[in-house]
Amino acid sequence: MSTTFTWAFTDSWTMTRRELAHWARQPVQIVVGLAFPVMLLLMFGFLIGGGAGVEGDYREYLVPGMFALTMAFGLDATMVAVTQDLEKGVIDRFRSMPMFDGAVLVGRAAADMLQSALSLAVLIGVGLAVGWRWHGSFAAFLGAVGLLLLFRFAMLWLGIHLAMVAGKPELVMAVQILVWPIGFLSNAFATPESMPGWLGATVEWNPMSATATAVRDLFGNEGGVTSASWAYEHAQLLAVLWPLLLIGVFFPLAVRRFTRLSR
Amino acid sequence: MSDPATEAIVLEDVHKRYGEKRALDGLDLTVRRGTVHGVLGPNGAGKTTAVRVMATLLRPDAGRVRVAGCDVRTQAQRVRHRIGLLGQHAAVDEELSGRQNLDMFGRLHHLGARGAAARADELLDRFGLGDTGRKAVKQYSGGMRRRLDLAASLVTDPEVLFLDEPTTGLDPRGRTEVWNAVRSLVGGGTTVLLTTQYLEEADQLADRISVIDSGRVVADGTADELKARTGGDRIDVVLHDAARLDAAAGMLRTAAAAEVVVDADRRLISAPVTDRMAALHRVVRALEDAAIAAEDVALRRPTLDEVFLRLTDDGNRADDRAEAAV
Numbered sequence: 221m222s223t224t225f226t227w228a229f230t231d232s233w234t235m236t237r238r239e240l241a242h243w244a245r246q247p248v249q250i251v252v253g254l255a256f257p258v259m260l261l262l263m264f265g266f267l268i269g270g271g272a273g274v275e276g277d278y279r280e281y282l283v284p285g286m287f288a289l290t291m292a293f294g295l296d297a298t299m300v301a302v303t304q305d306l307e308k309g310v311i312d313r314f315r316s317m318p319m320f321d322g323a324v325l326v327g328r329a330a331a332d333m334l335q336s337a338l339s340l341a342v343l344i345g346v347g348l349a350v351g352w353r354w355h356g357s358f359a360a361f362l363g364a365v366g367l368l369l370l371f372r373f374a375m376l377w378l379g380i381h382l383a384m385v386a387g388k389p390e391l392v393m394a395v396q397i398l399v400w401p402i403g404f405l406s407n408a409f410a411t412p413e414s415m416p417g418w419l420g421a422t423v424e425w426n427p428m429s430a431t432a433t434a435v436r437d438l439f440g441n442e443g444g445v446t447s448a449s450w451a452y453e454h455a456q457l458l459a460v461l462w463p464l465l466l467i468g469v470f471f472p473l474a475v476r477r478f479t480r481l482s483r
Numbered sequence: 484m485s486d487p488a489t490e491a492i493v494l495e496d497v498h499k500r501y502g503e504k505r506a507l508d509g510l511d512l513t514v515r516r517g518t519v520h521g522v523l524g525p526n527g528a529g530k531t532t533a534v535r536v537m538a539t540l541l542r543p544d545a546g547r548v549r550v551a552g553c554d555v556r557t558q559a560q561r562v563r564h565r566i567g568l569l570g571q572h573a574a575v576d577e578e579l580s581g582r583q584n585l586d587m588f589g590r591l592h593h594l595g596a597r598g599a600a601a602r603a604d605e606l607l608d609r610f611g612l613g614d615t616g617r618k619a620v621k622q623y624s625g626g627m628r629r630r631l632d633l634a635a636s637l638v639t640d641p642e643v644l645f646l647d648e649p650t651t652g653l654d655p656r657g658r659t660e661v662w663n664a665v666r667s668l669v670g671g672g673t674t675v676l677l678t679t680q681y682l683e684e685a686d687q688l689a690d691r692i693s694v695i696d697s698g699r700v701v702a703d704g705t706a707d708e709l710k711a712r713t714g715g716d717r718i719d720v721v722l723h724d725a726a727r728l729d730a731a732a733g734m735l736r737t738a739a740a741a742e743v744v745v746d747a748d749r750r751l752i753s754a755p756v757t758d759r760m761a762a763l764h765r766v767v768r769a770l771e772d773a774a775i776a777a778e779d780v781a782l783r784r785p786t787l788d789e790v791f792l793r794l795t796d797d798g799n800r801a802d803d804r805a806e807a808a809v
């Protein structure tokens with residue numbers, strides 16, 4: 221039993237090394253991947269200006285929202301990577317070897333989490349450079365980063381599962397469109413109060429809004445929102461519960477689907 | 484009943500469907516340890532499906548499949564410890580170098596970091612890939628990629644090796660290299676199951692051959708047995724004068740063991756015979772007596788191509804006719 225466990229760990233590490241070796245061969249792709257959210261942040265922060273319903277400094281409001289949005293867009297990156305991977309013949313070889321079944325997925329997960337953590341670090345740097353500040357304690361800062369990565373982790377397993385369900389790249393394209401409503405039907409750019417009632421409610425209950433609100437709170441970036449809705453009041457709880465729920469559902473589904481792939 | 488001590492692969496009445504399509508339709512196959520078994524079949528016969536079932540990549544709908552003494556359904560992981568697979572399509576990571584690939588597979592076979600690195604070097608040398616350096620596999624030629632793929636399937640000297648059309652797309656030199664590699668493996672006791680569309684390949688490498696079509700075995704035996712089964716030796720007579728074809732065909736019928744084939748365009752008469760030399764004497768003498776001039780008289784064995792076409796084509800033609808009639 222203990223050897224099985226050790227192997228699961230060793231195999232997962234081998235598959236993570238594989239992803240890192242891919243990075244080493246595609247430095248440009250990595251840089252582009254890191255630059256994209258920075259570009260979005262600068263675009264929304266400077267070109268588009270103020271957000272609807274936001275009082276006070278828009279950048280204080282926007283930057284944490286962009287952190288959450290970047291984590292949400294990770295869903296897209298994961299789906300593309302998984303589909304490309306499953307198209308590759310090497311997956312057949314992995315599956316014909318006596319390795320830990322989930323290692324391929326763990327490798328994917330580790331690489332994507334690492335990429336997102338890096339991306340988040342870069343964004344925080346750029347945020348600080350354009351005048352965003354956090355006002356809370358360092359512990360609260362770490363808590364916020366933790367919530368963002370937890371949300372990314374949920375997007376990861378959702379992405380892996382959706383990519384396998386869709387199967388073909390053409391279908392994945394269709395599923396990718398799903399990322400946009402998650403991203404933009406959120407409070408990343410504007411407050412729910414500024415939207416029509418039904419839309420505002422949808423936005424408030426969006427898992428990404430919960431994460432965005434919770435990290436704004438932890439960073440001490442108020443942005444002048446005075447909503448008294450339940451979802452808003454309990455954003456930190458929801459920012460933990462939503463991802464855990466998504467992980468609880470999609471992690472086992474994804475692993476099961478992978479082990480039964482094309483059988 | 485099969486004996487696991489002597490049988491490396493046993494398939495009994497294996498079925499696999501894709502929707503309405505029966506890819507495997509009652510496939511039976513037995514491969515003795517330490518032998519090379521050829522699986523011959525036309526496109527769509529079910530060769531790849533059979534290999535994928537044996538290599539634990541595909542779950543059969545019904546039937547029993549044992550590889551290296553283990554059941555592929557209930558003991559998949561044990562089977563995976565004992566097999567190597569060279570699939571029909573490249574199964575290496577194209578983004579990495581050959582060394583990185585072999586090193587990765589070695590680690591996944593739990594050879595440890597040092598063991599995997601040493602094994603990678605050894606295999607790269609053995610397959611003439613030692614100086615490919617950091618180059619990614621996607622920049623390799625087709626032959627290099629195939630050799631790397633073969634090397635990857637040998638990372639842990641497998642008990643049973645599956646080769647699905649190992650030389651398709653290779654030039655004659657690449658083909659010879661793969662053949663030599665297979666021969667040297669068998670010397671070391673590995674059991675090899677090889678699918679191919681090249682009859683020459685099966686003839687060269689395989690101890691026994693199963694011809695499959697529409698997901699089941701239509702014939703099996705050694706190459707010689709298969710050749711014998713479709714009529715054995717034949718006498719081919721090419722006449723000088725097409726006008727004498729009927730007369731000559733009549734004479735050959737008395738010497739033939741089965742139906743005589745007449746090809747008027749080539750002025751050729753072909754007759755299956757059982758007593759090679761005696762039949763040849765009789766035919767030559769009869770032609771002389773009747774003053775029929777022959778351009779060529781030849782005694783020959785059927786080629787495996789003929790055997791193959793004969794065994795697999797009848798059914799297809801019947802299908803075509805049925806479809807045409809609809």
Ligand SMILES: Nc1ncnc2c1ncn2[C@@H]1O[C@H](COP(=O)(O)OP(=O)(O)OP(=O)(O)O)[C@@H](O)[C@H]1O
Nearest residue numbers: 501504506524525526527528529530531532533571
């Ligand atoms: N994933 C699949 N979905 C649907 N049908 C399939 C699938 N894989 C194979 N088939 C069908 O099953 C039959 C057997 O296919 P298989 O690939 O085993 O043939 P093969 O003998 O390997 O052919 P080839 O010489 O072309 O490689 C074919 O009719 C094929 O169309």
Ligand SMILES: [Mg+2]
Nearest residue numbers: 530531532571
């Ligand atoms: Mg095939």
